[in-house]
Amino acid sequence: MFQLTELQHDALIELFNQGVGQAAAAMSQIVREEVTMSVPLITFQTRTEVAQALGGSQSRRICAVTQIYEGAFNTEAMLMFPEDKSLKIVQLMLGQTVTMEELSDMEQEAMSEIGNIILNSCMSTLANISKKELHGSLPVYRIGTSDQILGSVGTQWDGLVLTLKIDFNIEKHEIDGYVAFLLDMNALHDLQAYLEQYLSGIVS
Amino acid sequence: MSNAKTTTILVVDDSKVSRMLSRSFILHTHPDWIVEEAITGEDAVTKLATVAPDLILLDVNMPGMGGLAAIVKLREISPDVRICLMTANVQDATREKAHSLNVQFAEKPITQARIDHVMASLEQA
Numbered sequence: 001m002f003q004l005t006e007l008q009h010d011a012l013i014e015l016f017n018q019g020v021g022q023a024a025a026a027m028s029q030i031v032r033e034e035v036t037m038s039v040p041l042i043t044f045q046t047r048t049e050v051a052q053a054l055g056g057s058q059s060r061r062i063c064a065v066t067q068i069y070e071g072a073f074n075t076e077a078m079l080m081f082p083e084d085k086s087l088k089i090v091q092l093m094l095g096q097t098v099t100m101e102e103l104s105d106m107e108q109e110a111m112s113e114i115g116n117i118i119l120n121s122c123m124s125t126l127a128n129i130s131k132k133e134l135h136g137s138l139p140v141y142r143i144g145t146s147d148q149i150l151g152s153v154g155t156q157w158d159g160l161v162l163t164l165k166i167d168f169n170i171e172k173h174e175i176d177g178y179v180a181f182l183l184d185m186n187a188l189h190d191l192q193a194y195l196e197q198y199l200s201g202i203v204s
Numbered sequence: 205m206s207n208a209k210t211t212t213i214l215v216v217d218d219s220k221v222s223r224m225l226s227r228s229f230i231l232h233t234h235p236d237w238i239v240e241e242a243i244t245g246e247d248a249v250t251k252l253a254t255v256a257p258d259l260i261l262l263d264v265n266m267p268g269m270g271g272l273a274a275i276v277k278l279r280e281i282s283p284d285v286r287i288c289l290m291t292a293n294v295q296d297a298t299r300e301k302a303h304s305l306n307v308q309f310a311e312k313p314i315t316q317a318r319i320d321h322v323m324a325s326l327e328q329a
Contacts, residue, residue, distance in 0.1 A: 093221070094221070106221055120291075120312075134295070136293065138266075
């Protein structure tokens with residue numbers, strides 16, 4: 001069974017906290033409102049359990065933007081919002097100058113770009129702290145239940161994944177969403193090495 | 205930059221929203237400037253046959269050759285053109301590549317302040 005030491009666990013939370021802090025700042029610039037984010041919650045679950053925890057097949061539909069990152073460690077980064085909030089987010093991004101019809105036409109495209117900015121902001125911070133490069137794929141946009149979203153991205157393999165889940169909130173507009181980073185077992189060993197390198201850098 | 209010619213900016217980004225925001229923010233401060241658009245690096249290279257921009261605002265992560273590879277191609281056609289990378293990929297590695305390729309670097313999200321900052325550096329040139 002894969003296990004992080006207490007110090008590695010602490011370092012992982014701290015690194016993602018900094019990444020998410022940058023992502024919140026980027027999100028705030030996009031929607032021109034204050035954005036608050038939770039401390040990352042780490043869980044080891046199967047993909048099916050992750051989907052169930054997010055509501056499973058009974059959940060309200062969510063829109064998700066996914067990017068695969070490869071480099072010091074590999075991860076599948078996901079930004080998720082309730083589907084019924086995505087139009088509001090796009091409206092906040094583009095301001096009042098765009099008609100509702102134009103907004104609807106641009107929704108998918110705009111959400112992909114928002115995902116690209118938020119996820120890159122977080123992953124770039126991790127890369128910069130550790131002085132390692134991470135290569136991100138182009139964003140992929142999907143709508144569905146959490147079962148459909150989790151089943152439709154990455155590998156179909158249902159082994160354990162480490163999930164870092166961060167809730168964020170745009171209070172003024174009652175918009176909740178979350179960012180999740182999924183790492184499979186191979187990636188976990190790379191992540192552990194990455195954390196060790198980071199920690200040894202601090203000590204020295 | 206010559207005052208005799210209208211300033212032209214070429215915005216290269218696969219995201220329509222990003223192109224729209226860049227255009228809107230540029231024209232907000234400089235309503236008499238011309239903003240041209242390209243959706244990939246390849247498209248930008250083609251555009252240079254008919255457009256002579258004063259500045260190219262260039263995304264990094266795009267389908268096809270991507271922004272960094274596009275810089276080399278764009279410079280083959282227009283060696284002196286000013287280029288500014290405008291990207292969400294704010295890794296030090298990307299900044300260093302921008303520096304080594306002698307191009308400016310600006311972070312996404314695209315805001316009025318960031319566009320104004322990039323355009324101000326063009327006016328000072």
